[in-house]
Amino acid sequence: MPPVSQVPPAHPPRTPSPAVRRRALHGIPEVACPQDLSIEAARFLSQALFGRLVELDEGTPEYAYVRNTLVELNLSLVKFAARRFRHRSEPAEDILQVGTIGLIKAINRFDPARGVDFSSFALPTITGEMKRFFRDTTWAVQVPRRLQELRLRLAGTRDRLGQELGRAPTTAELARCPRMTEAEVAEGERAANAYSARSLDLGEEDSGATGVARTLGAEDPSFDVIESLDSLKPLIAALTDRERAILSLRFGQELTQAEIGARVGLSQMHVSRVLAQIMERLRAGLLNDGPTA
Structure with missing residues (x-):
């Protein structure tokens, strides 16, 4: 996942032309400020727009306009999910921006034909994106920014190859990917060790919990x-x-x-x-x- 500052905005900088908007909506009423609608109105309009999104070709201006309207209609889900993390030290704007990325992913994956409520489908994806952001930006040992980004790139490459190969990729297979050498793979793996602190205890019991781990608290659901x-x-x-x-x-x-x-x-x-x-x-x-x- 790229740094938050490098994440592209959720909405295009320019408003599509009236002709594009008419073709995109195809009779669905256009709303000037989607975020000003009530929860029920936004939900009803989202259902209509999801039906329209299925009919449009991905990559067209019409598809982009409908999808961006859906993002604006459902930004309240991002704000709702962000409330549980309001005590985190990360800036609220970064958390909302990451949550918006999760919202876009949920919109891309949502299938209205399944009859599932979109908010129930989207909230786990939005929350998961926020948790992934905290995981990727929290380090037990401070390391240079270059190594942090290298670890993220290596993790993304490993996930992608793992899905393609059906197993964990080797160092050589990782190094064959663009912009990645064996030396960088090794360096990225060393940087990953600084991401989470390991226990200093030498012995472990059958339960797998070390002495230090037993004294640490766990997150209470x-x-x-x-x-x-x-x-x-x-x-x-x-x-x-x-x-x-x-x-x-x-x-x-x-x-x-x-x-x-x-x-x-x-x-x-x-x-x-x-x-x-x-x-x-x-x-x-x-x-x-x-x-x-």
Whole structure:
């Protein structure tokens, strides 16, 4: 992955001509500021644009315009994913830019025919791109920028050859790639050793954990749950008493919709509609950048 400063912008510098936009949209309404749309409106328009993207030839100005519009419509997903990393030392702009790259990758890979919600499909890709950025920019030992970039180039080449060969490539095979010599491969592998610090313990138990490793803390997945709950608190507080009761019965006591209906005096279908509305409001609130979220 190239340094963030070298990553090309997500959008072209010039706006396509009106004729290109008309051909690209093919009857779909054009929106001047896609990022100003509500979550529901952006979701509805994205579905239409994904259907149009399938019909266009990749590499054409029309394809690029539709894809860039999809990026603008779904930038709230990048901002949502970036919130969990807000305490990192890396600049927020770099994290958002890397997340946008993940969003573009998700758009390129998304298949609307599968019937999967795009936000559910895109968020793991966006978050994964951010984590990869942290992994590639965090070094246990400070090394020159040239060696950092060499390690990244070597890692990318190794991944690509590994997929082509179906096994780990040899040093000689890596060196046959353009702009890579055996000396550079060896130097890049030495630089990779500085990326993660190894334990100073000489012995290891059967579990594979050294003495130092046993004293170090691991990332607790519960922190993600706590962050999500903290974000949900004001949204749940804005619900009505009946909506909170239904939510508690469904996810707290794990009752069925029919059992909930018997408790609150509603039909099973009515409970199903209420739950769907609640979940949509909570989802929109989490993705929204407004003061409530």
